[in-house]
Amino acid sequence: MxxxxxxxxxxxxxxxxxxxxxxxxxxxxxxxxxxxxxxxxxxxxxxxxxxxxxxxxxxxxxxxxxxxxxxxxxxxxxxxxxxxxxxxxxxxxxxxxxxxxxxAGRRQGVTVHTSFRSDPVACPGPGSCPRSRSPSPPRRSACGATTPCPPRWRPCTGSGADPARRAPTSAFTAFEPVLLQAVVTVAFPALTLVLLRARPDLDAARPAGSARRYRVYLRGMARLSLLGAACVNFSLFIAALRLWEVFALGTAAAVLPLAALVLGPLAWEWRAGQGGHRLPRLPGEEKEDSGLVQRDDDRHWHLAGTVYANRHDPAVVLHARFGQSWTLNLGHPVAWAVVAALATLVLLALTGIIDLPERHGLF
Incomplete structure (x- = not known):
């Protein structure tokens, strides 16, 4: 292309x-x-x-x-x-x-379904958890550095690497794909668990029906999160094969599995809708009406529903109004700590006090 x-x-x-x-x-x-x-x-x-x-x-x-x-x-x-x-x-x-x-003149309210605390949506079982698997690395890897390539070695065809050069393999460069797979395998399930414990996005007018559909929505999102981790790990596996010259695979082969990270959530969102509102209703749910309308809380949402700040809300993580995403309650002290830690890391990296890991052309 x-x-x-x-x-x-x-x-x-x-x-x-x-x-x-x-x-x-x-x-x-x-x-x-x-x-x-x-x-x-x-x-x-x-x-x-x-x-x-x-x-x-x-x-x-x-x-x-x-x-x-x-x-x-x-x-x-x-x-x-x-x-x-x-x-x-x-x-x-x-x-x-x-x-x-x-x-004007409407009864406003919010609904809280205690079953999300007493019987929370469970993370998919071990059979659905992403697993990392990589072949054993060779003594030296292609990383595009400055050491000349001995004649007995094949030229490197990896993305971002100099075909005529090699560098001695350190422990980090040799096992970088495996280390990244380990991070992904831990991070994605941890993030999934946080989202499953986030405040549910329920409808005060239809509390029972919206709670049931939101459960289905969360289970689908949990599976998609773990599927995304598996796709990232598979891409790292393919990148490792190319980096270690086990197989001469192109960049597209390593990047293609990552398309599931975009297409999967889009397909699920199209079917389920935001918070599961598009899912089929059970008999009787169409007539459910509590007499309330969802509380008007626009004053706490900023930048078209992407930023939420409410000091009186105990929730730390909640569903955003923009797309298929979650956001932090920037009025909560825990969110302040998270943002401060990220800002500190960025500041230290920009000032050169700490060095972030460099990209070695895995993809």
Whole structure:
């Protein structure tokens, strides 16, 4: 694939994700704005949906043409434009909600299902857990350094490596794929466990039905997380085979399994919807109505539903309003500690006090 074709294809893929993102959200969360059930199809909401689709399509054509003509970083610029258009629609819907007083005179509330604490969704069993497996490394590996390659060695064809050069294999460089697999194998299940214990995203108007569907949604997300870990480990396995010259595999062979990290969640989100709201309802759930509407908490959400900050909320992790993601409650001290640790690590790395691991062209 030529660079121009790859750039244009990336623009199209980014545009497709931008187009389907609003359609996957709950009907009561258009563009990250909380609205009552009977306002989900309000003319102001419908108008913004149509305007957003038209503007994204227009931007896709424009940036696709620029990418075809000049190449470069146009996909990143297009992605930033799509985010700006989403935020524009968010502001418009929020203004219409405020002007029309959509929550005036309504009984607002939240629902808490204790079964998520007494009987939490379990992480998939050992049979579903990702396993790492790598062949035994040779005495020396291709890493693109400066030591000349002896004649008895084959030239290296790995991505980012100099075919005419070799370097002595250290313990880290030889076992780097295995070490990365170990990190992935531990990190993905740990992250899955955190998400399973995050605050559920339930509907106060339909507490029982939304709790059941959210359980199904969480189980699907847990399986996808472990499947993603398995795909990353398999990509590292293929990269190790190429790095150690067991097989002469191209870069595409190592990167292709990573497509499941994007396609799998998108397919599940299309079927289940945000928080599982698209899943089939059981008999009787259609008539469920508590008489409440979900509490209007827009004042705690910022940047079109991507950032949450509420000092009075004990939850640390909760489902975001944007796409298929979770976010931290930046009003909680634990979140402050996490952000401070990450900021400190970045600052130390930028100032050169600590050295982050270098990439040796595994992919």
């Amino acid at each position: 030529t660079p121009v074709v790859a750039t244009v294809t990336t623009v199209v893929l980014v545009g497709c994700v931008a187009l389907i993102t609003p359609a996957l959200a709950r009907p009561t969360l258009p563009f990250g704005v909380r609205v009552p059930d009977d306002r989900a199809a309000d003319p102001a909401v419908i108008a913004q949906r149509r305007s957003y689709v038209r503007l994204v399509l227009l931007a896709m054509v424009l940036f696709g043409a620029l990418a075809a003509a000049f190449g470069g970083l146009w996909p990143a610029a297009f992605g930033a434009t799509c985010l700006a258009l989403y935020y524009r629609a968010h502001r418009k819907v929020r203004a219409a909600k405020r002007t029309g007083q959509w929550y």
